[in-house]
Amino acid sequence: MERLxxxxxxxxxxxxxFDAGSRAMYAHDASNYRWPPIGVVVPDTVDAGAEAVAVCREHRVPVLSRGGGxxxxxxxxxTAVVIDWSKNCNRLVELDTGARTAVVEPGACLDDLNTALEPHGLTVGPRxxxxATCTIGGMxxxxxxxxxxxxxxxxxxxVERLEILTYDGVRTWVGPTDDDEYARILAAGGRRAExxxxxRVLRDDGLALLRTRYPDIPRRVSGYSLDELLPENRFNVARALVGSEGTLVTVLHAEIRLFEAPKARALVVLGYDDIAxxxxxxxxxxxxxxxxxEGLDDELVRLARADALMSTDVRRELPAGAGWLMVRFGGRSQREADERADALVEALGTSPNxxxxxxxxxxxxxRKLWKVREAGLGATAYPPGEPDTHEGWEDAAVPPDKLGDYLRDFRALVDEFGLEPISLYGHFGQGCVHTRIPFDLSDDAGIARYRDFVQRAARLVVSYGGSLSxxxxxxxxxxxxxxxxFGDDMVALFGRFKAIFDPDDRMNPGxxxxxxxxxxxxxxDDHLDxxxxxxxxxxxxxxxxxDDHRFTHAAARCVGIGNCRSSSGGVMCPSYRVTGEEKHATRGRARLLNEMMRGEVIQDGWRSKDVxxxxxxxxxxxxxRHDCPVGVDMATYKAEFLSHxxxxRIRPPAHYAMGWLPLWAGLASAAPRAVNAVTHAPGLARVVKAAGGVDRRRELPRFAGERFSDWxxxxxxxxxxxxxxxxxWPDTFTDSFHPEAGKAAVEVLEKAGFRVEVPPRPSPLGTARDGxxxxxxxxxxxQLGTAARVLRRTARALGPRLRAGEEVVVLExxxxxxxxxxxxxxxxGDPEIGLLRDRTRTLAELLDxxxxxxxxxxxxxxxxxxxxxxxxIMGFDADRxxxxxxxxxxxxxxxxCCGLAGNFGFERGHYDVSVGAxxxxxxxxxxxxxxxTAVLADGFSCRTQIEAGTDAAPRHLAELLRDAVLTANPACSAR
Incomplete structure (x- = not known):
């Protein structure tokens, strides 16, 4: 391994x-399995990736190509050398709008590619x-x-053509092959001709099998696509390799067919008594x-609502029933899409059922309704108050005209094994059903039961002429x-196909x-996570x-969907969006924490430098915490890890400087102008920043001349x-740095008819002790022990007002x-903390x-x-x-994210990521x-970052309401 x-x-x-941290992160995908790899290569270019395969060949070690994971x-x-194409090998190499084709590198993210195609009115077909995270190579x-x-x-x-690389070094483009092209290839000789x-021999030997053993259904993904080698399919080697899961060749480029993107869409939702x-x-x-x-059942809707993936009013918008079909139409105009939807509704209105x-x-x-369907995996993974669920029989497909009967039989099988509750949903138009099942995969008895179930389920699908996947x-x-x-003889053909490209079983073996x-x-049932x-x-x-009050469960919560690797929309994960690096995605960090608790690859526990x-x-x-479909809360996990x-041990300087900011702010209030002079004088500022672990390129915030609480x-x-x-609530940021927001909030609240109270502030020297x-x-x-003491003190001080029913308005x-x-x-369990949680409001929430x-x-x-x-945590609906x-x-x-994120953007070593975000x-x-245009930003970090990179003067909601609305019309406070 050292020579490799x-x-x-x-x-x-x-x-x-080849470090422990990288091997830990890449030991998982989104499945039930765990295989720590030999090492990881992140090539700068496609050619560099090809060279990595060559090195692996010389050392006779397996290779595994990976996209979104x-x-x-x-x-x-x-157990292979993983080549991660997604970080650097993600270019759109060539676009032919006339032919509607594109040549792309294997790491190109689907959403990013479609964004590039959007100005041309084109899109990739499968979605x-x-x-948001899958790659073309993975697809x-x-x-x-x-x-x-x-x-x-x-x-x-x-797929029109593929540029492939075999393990033994053949690099070539493949696609449909007519007889003339076949003759030219053979005449050239060499390994490619072989x-x-x-x-061709394999195809000819298996003609009867290839024409009879593949189920005639739209969703046959299982097995190799040897039928693409048939003469009627133009002996298409590229398409025969699609779906081979990296077990045959390495894909270096793909030429894909594009489609005209619908300019408009319309959605019809049909309600039935049950999903069958x-x-x-x-x-x-x-x-x-x-x-x-698409189809979805009432269980998915229930779980989506429980998991806050679906607003409470969406359920009311669904038609009555316990099973639904979501039918989306496209058109070149909204009128065309609507007419197609109306035609369906009219036809169904006269049907017997x-x-x-x-x-x-x-x-x-x-979009709101469609989000529920797309969130299926996340919503069903950790049903509240119910056993965890797992993949294992999540996407079988049957002929669409037999789907209802299949679902009834499948439900009976689930009942027989006592594996309820489950949700059934999926691509019903093509007979494909998704589900996650509460298998117990932690011990031998549970795994034996899992094995028995999937074998029975496989036989059931085959009896319907379906596909295992x-x-x-x-x-x-x-x-x-x-x-x-497929039968043993057809599987033997799969083995021969594998042997043609990879006789030594080095490409994603097993x-x-x-x-x-x-x-x-x-x-x-081997290598189960x-x-x-x-x-x-x-x-x-x-x-x-x-997580049942268990950190070990929280550390294993990530199911690998990879939404944290998206490049746009939502908040997570800002560090990944800047670096493109797996270990800086929520998923990568979660995998590291999981492996830390396991203690096999990462063996130094809470002291782990990798983590x-x-x-x-x-x-x-x-x-x-909000955007992850399964609610991984990395901010909390990070705080827990840092505590241990x-x-x-001695902490980084920033932990003492910015971690104790409320103390320093209280002390600075005695002489804010003098403190500002010191922290902004050219020579002294450099010393202050160095001592506090602050990046030299950051300007320190200025303390206000008068605290809000004093005013x-x-x-x-x-x-x-x-x-x-x-x-x-006079939070530190409002009180000491931006008192104008507090003053505006007082005016807004008083004009709205509230009597404003502010908790007393201690003297500066008493801040650390009783602030x-x-x-x-x-x-x-x-620094969680200190945080807990401070919070208890705060809750006790507010206790009488909380018990009296007063609400606490927090501006930050x-x-x-x-x-x-x-x-x-x-x-x-602290009752006063519970009251504080229930009584806390943002300004917008209170007004709304x-x-x-x-x-x-x-x-x-x-x-x-x-x-x-x-x-x-709060959501922005009240503000809207x-x-x-x-x-x-x-x-x-x-x-x-703005990229500043409290102390993060100030800390030395974080500036580039902060600004990049x-x-x-x-x-x-x-x-x-x-x-x-007014720039509205309630967060002090957001306002500070906006001021650092633009000429804007961002304001808090309280200031906007006061200046733009309430001051202009005092009568609005009338009862």
Whole structure:
């Protein structure tokens, strides 16, 4: 291994990683399996990736190509050298709009590619639910489908040609091969000619099998596509290799067919008494040639609502029933799409078993409903209060006209094994069914039961003329079952096909097929991730209520979907978006924590440098807590890790400087001008930053000349206060750095009829001992004991007001998020902390809940950057409602994290990632906003970052409401 690593480093342009951390991260995909790899190569170019294969060949070690790493059948983890194409080899090499084709590198992300194609009115046909993260190479390897395969077919139908590299060094383009081309290849001689000659012999020997053994269904993804070698299919070697899961060749480039993107869409939702009845209706609906035809049951809807993936009003918008078909039509105009939808509704209205219909033409409503269907895997993985579920029989496909009967028989099988509850959903228009089942994969008895179930389920699917896999491929979870579907003679042909390209079984070995009859694919119940995973439970500070109060369960929560690797939309994961690096994605960090608790690859536990390095660039933005389909909360895990990692050790300077910011802010209030002079004098500032672990390129925030709390104490209350008292929380950022937001909030609240109260502040010298604070800065730096003490003190001080029913208005979103989420999980069971959680409101929430009236502002336009913690914990709906009621025309940005994230962006070593995150979305959006547009940002970090990179003067919601609305019309406070 040392020689292999040395040769790879010397000859491959890129990153070569044989460290424990990299091996731990790549030991998993999205399946039930765990295989720590030999090492990882991240090539800079396609040619560098080809050179990596050459080095591996010389050392006779296996190779595994990896794209998004989201495979559900175990294709993307193996004891091999993993080549990760996604970071650097992701270019659109050539686009021919006339021919509607594109040549792309294997690591190109589907959504990114479609974004590049959008100006040309083109799109890639297949669109799996992982479209934000899956790669073209992975889609070729897996023969991907998605909902749009209803109209465009599987990836097989999109591949025109492939540039491939065999393990033994043949690099060539392959595609359809007529007799003349075949003759030229043979005449050239060499290994390429040998491959083609053997393929022709294989085809001729198996003609009868190839024409009779493949089920005639749209979703046959299992097995190799040898039927593409038939004469009627033009002896298409490229398409025969699609779906081979990296077991035959390395794909270096793909030329794919593109489709005209629909300019408009319309959605019809059909309600039935149950999911099987919905499936019975599929043939009649499919006859109308929709763009997509999806099914989902009431269990998925219930789980989606419980998991906050679905707003409470969406369920009311579904037609009555317990099973639904979602039918999407496309068109060149909205009228065309709507007419096609209306034609379906009219036809079904006269059918014998007409459904309840909900016709959706509003794009926003359609996206909301479609999100529930796409969130299926995440919603069903960890059902609240129920056993964890697993893949294992998640995507079988049967003829669509037999789908209803299959679902009834499958449900009976599930009942027989006592594996309820489960959800059934999927691509019903093509007979493909998704589900996750509560298998117990932790011990031998549970695994034996799992094995028995999938064998029975395989026989059931085959009895219906179906396919073991209708989308996710065979990998390890179905490879040994292929004889049940195809028979031994057909599986022997698969072995011969494998032997032609990879006779020594070095390409992703043990998956799909083996090159000799003496070998067998890996068993479906070997190398299971959860088998034997019983680590000792550590004592923790947080309670992990969604993980049975077990950190080990939280560390294993990630199921590998990879949404954190998306390049746009939502918040997570800002560090991945800047670096393109797996270890800086939520998934990579989660895998490292899981392996840390396992203690095999990562053996130094909480002291692990690999884990510490990966978490160092975590912004603790909490985006994953909301955006991750299974709710991985890396900000909390990071705080927990730092607490243990630095226990009894000297911490980084920033932990003492910024982690204790409330103390320093209190002390600075005695002489803020003098402190500002010191921290901003050229020579002294450099020393202060160095001592505090602050990047030299960051300007330190200036302390206000007067704290908000001091200003409030010397003023007289105004207004009638007829709505009663509210506590306005003087968080450190508002109090010491941006008191104008607090002053504006007081004016807004008093004009709205509230009597404003502010908790007393201690003297500066007493801040450390008895000050009130949310503890945010101590939490973010992992000083959880101090944070807990501060929070208890705060809750006790507010206790009388909380018990009296007063609400606490918090202007800084990160502080509100602490009261709403971190505090109850850090101090579980504390009744005063529970009251604080329940009584905490943002300004917008309070105004919205009390239905405070506003005069319409005149020509006020704004763009709003929601703070990440606001997005993750409170949500922005109340803010939207208040702004709309006030008549402020607001564009709410969806451009990701600002990149500063509290102390993160100030710390030495983080500047480039911090600025990189801002440049990805926020700064360009602010710079391009029309002149006169107000910039709204409630988070102090967001405002600071905006000021650092633009000329804008961002404001808090309180300031916007005061200046644009309330001050202009004092009458709005009338009762």
């Amino acid at each position: 690593e040395r040769d790879l480093r010397e000859r491959v342009a890129g990153e070569v990683r 989201t495979s559900l059948a175990g294709q993307c983890c193996n 799996p639910s992982t479209h 070729v390897g897996n023969d991907s489908c998605g909902a749009t395969a209803q109209a465009y077919g599987r990836m097989t139908a999109s 491959i083609y000659r053997e393929l 009845a919905a499936a019975d209706a599929v043939p009649a609906v499919a006859a109308h040639e929709p763009l997509a035809l 007409s459904p309840r219909v909900q016709d959706r033409h509003d794009p926003a409503e359609e 209708g989308e996710h491929g065979d990998g390890q979870s179905r490879a040994e079952l292929l004889p049940l579907m 998956k799909v097929a083996t090159p000799s009859r003496e070998q067998r694919p890996e068993r479906l 959860r088998h034997g995973y019983h680590p000792s439970e550590p004592e923790t500070s947080f309670s992990y209520p969604n 510490a390095d990966a978490l160092d660039l975590c912004l603790a933005c909490k985006g994953c 990692h630095y226990e009894g 409030f104490r010397r003023r007289r209350p105004q207004g009638s206060g007829w709505r009663g008292p509210v506590v306005l 009130l604070c949310c503890g945010l800065t101590w939490i973010s730096t992992g 979103p990160s502080c509100a998020a602490v009261f709403r989420a971190d505090a109850p999980e850090l101090l579980a 809940e009390h239905d405070v009236p506003f005069p319409k502002a005149k020509q006020v336009k704004a763009i709003a950057q929601p703070h990440c913690h606001h997005h993750a 409602a208040v702004l709309a009621r006030a008549g402020v025309d607001t564009e709410v940005l969806d451009v990701g 801002a440049e990805l979305g926020l700064w360009p959006a602010v710079r391009s906003a029309p002149s006169g």
